[in-house]
């Protein structure tokens with residue numbers, strides 16, 4: 001099966017200057033994963049307003065949040081985070097299957113570029129109503 | 133450069149489940165964003181709209197599975213990262229059960245919320 005080798009203590013973020021593309025991909029994947037699970041807990045807390053006996057509480061809470069410019073920008077950030085985690089996650093799944101190993105670096109850069117493009121293209125929809 | 137960085141011990145059960153849930157999440161997460169930002173604008177979400185969606189069995193089931201898989205995938209990821217940081221022994225066990233508890237609470241609350249979003253009650 002897979003053989004192991006000493007790759008050093010990769011959780012040591014202080015070594016960032018020595019990082020290669022694969023290391024950055026790994027760091028970004030961690031960071032975006034943590035943001036997503038943090039968001040999920042918050043998300044359920046906000047959606048919990050649906051359990052109030054008056055349905056208006058849910059509608060008013062969500063619309064109140066969406067009326068804030070800062071929330072709109074945070075959502076754009078969340079989209080970027082989610083898109084990167086998905087694209088890089090798919091890349092990792094291929095790597096695990098042993099597909100495209102020689103294109104690992106290029107597929108990481110592709111994930112970054114695509115994430116950027118999708119995020120920028122979504123900005124009008126995300127801020128629509130508060131800014132535009 | 134054919135090095136392979138993974139936070140997980142390859143071939144383990146948690147590694148496998150992390151990947152199985154990931155495959156499911158690709159579809160639902162993209163679907164979720166698309167539906168609630170582009171088809172329905174996030175700023176126009178109302179309880180009534182949510183209730184219409186959540187009262188459909190297929191949608192409800194998808195969202196509930198989304199809740200469960202995302203919770204597992206996210207928390208398993210965090211647990212794994214902590215193990216990589218050198219968490220061991222009693223502390224590892226304590227953290228493990230704390231995370232299990234947090235996940236169960238999240239899924240329980242998420243389920244309550246999901247049911248409240250339907251017009252079943």
Ligand code: HEM
Pocket residue numbers: 036037039040043044047075078082164165168169174177181182183185186195196198199200202241242243245246
């Ligand atoms: C800013 C982007 C997002 C918006 C506007 C949004 C909005 C919503 C809304 C309105 C619902 C209620 C169901 C419905 O009306 O159809 C919902 C449910 C849900 N969302 Fe999101 N969501 C977003 C991002 C996310 C992300 C990134 C995740 C995963 C980490 C997520 C996970 C869930 C889950 C699991 C449910 C089901 C809740 C339950 O069963 O109680 N959402 N979301």
Ligand code: HEM
Pocket residue numbers: 029030031032033034036037040085086089090092093137138139140150151154155157158159161162202203205206207208209210212213
């Ligand atoms: C949408 C599709 C998704 C895909 C394809 C995906 C893929 C992956 C993969 C392959 C890993 C393992 C990385 C490794 O072996 O080092 C991972 C880790 C992780 N994922 Fe996801 N994921 C997705 C969605 C999510 C969601 C919705 C959440 C949060 C609720 C999340 C949170 C995490 C966390 C916290 C980690 C651990 C990061 C670490 O190593 O510290 N992911 N993901």
